[in-house]
Amino acid sequence: MRSLIFEEPEAGIPGYASSSLRYAWQSIRAPVIIPLLKLAVILCSIMSVMLFLERVGMAAIILIVKVLRIKKYTKYKLDAMKQAIERNKRYPMVLIQIPMYNEKEVYKLSIGAVCGFSWPTDRLIVQVLDDSTNHVLRELVEFECQKWMQKGVNVKYVTRKNRNGYKAGALKEGLEKEYVENFQARWKFVNSEECIMTRLQEMSLDYHFSVEQEVGSSTYSFFGFNGTEGIWRIQAIKDAGGWKDRTTVKDMDLAVRASLKGWEFVFVGDVTVKNELPSTFKAYRFQRHRWSCGPANLLKKMTKEILCCQICKI
Structure with missing residues (x-):
């Protein structure tokens, strides 16, 4: 009981x-x-x-x-411009920057393509901004630069003691000469057939470039700068406030600020530039995290500027 x-x-x-x-x-x-x-x-x-x-x-x-x-870029009289340059022999000074970070698959292709650029060598500066942490790869990149220097190309191999600002920091330190145009090219991937994951990424990014970027450019609307394979006027970068490392999408950050200042972009889908896709899940996860969180963080920082801007067509 x-x-x-x-x-x-x-x-x-x-x-x-x-x-x-x-x-x-x-x-x-x-x-x-x-x-x-x-x-x-x-x-x-x-x-x-x-x-x-x-x-x-x-x-x-x-x-x-x-x-x-x-095509939006067909309105520019490129042939007439080329003839004027040939007639006056006034080639503008062009600086080509190649930021690198352990790019073992594409460093030779990138440097070789740029150094083979059809432009007077005395009016061309190639900067290889190498932030690689792999010392063996650094030596290979430096050797490749020296090989082209011996052929008469003005190549400058630039390294830093730290990675402050990451890619934006490297570009900011290396930026010295004037570019020729605001321009975005289409990506072509060198390892798209490596596995099913890279193939799916290629399909997704092909749609992004073939449709989304092409539509944005054709309708004279803002479209995001993808960060790679672009040509800028140095004045546009200066007007926008230069490269900033406040977010992980410094390319989009610069493009939005330049657009707010009235600069327009042209997408040239006929030109393809080789790029590399992440082939491991870890690399893919890091990339997607950067591409998703970066724009959200940028929107939070720039909402007031975008709403108050009278020029922007976003």
Whole structure:
């Protein structure tokens, strides 16, 4: 009898707790949870419709561009410009920067392509900004630069004692000469057939360049600068405030600030430049984290500037 008196309350505690949780859930489900879920469904439906309309609009624009062969950069008289340069022999000084960080797959291709550029060697400076942590790879990159220097190309191999600012810091330190145009080229990947992951990435990025970037350029709207294979006027970089390392998307950061200052970009999809895709899940995860968190952080920092700007067409 004594044991029963002490065991009954203990046995009743779990049932009491579960009934309390059930009561609490029922009390907040109807007035709180259900309205929140309905609101979430409505918001998701609205965003889905917006995304669908955006895709339909892009499809219509890209169809017109492909059928009529209208390219934004065709309005620039490139042939006349080339003839004027040949006639006056006034080649502007061009600085080509190649930022590198353990680029074992593409360093030879990148340096070779740039050093073979059809431009007077006395008006061309090639900067190889090597932040590689692999000392063996550093020696290989330096040897490649010396090989082209012996051929008469003005190549400067630049290293730093630290990686302050990462890629943006390297570009900022190396920026000295004037570029010729605001320009973005299309990427072509050297390792797209390495595995199924690189193949899927290539398909996704091909759509990004073939449709999203092409549509943005063709409609004279803002489109993001992808950071690689671009040509800038130094005045545009100066007007925008230069390279900044406040986010992991310094290329987009610079492009947004330049756009707010009234500068426009041209996408040239006919030109492809070789690039490398992350072939391991770890590298892919780091890249996607940078590409997703970086723009969100940039938006948080620049929301006020974008809303207050009178020039920007975003």
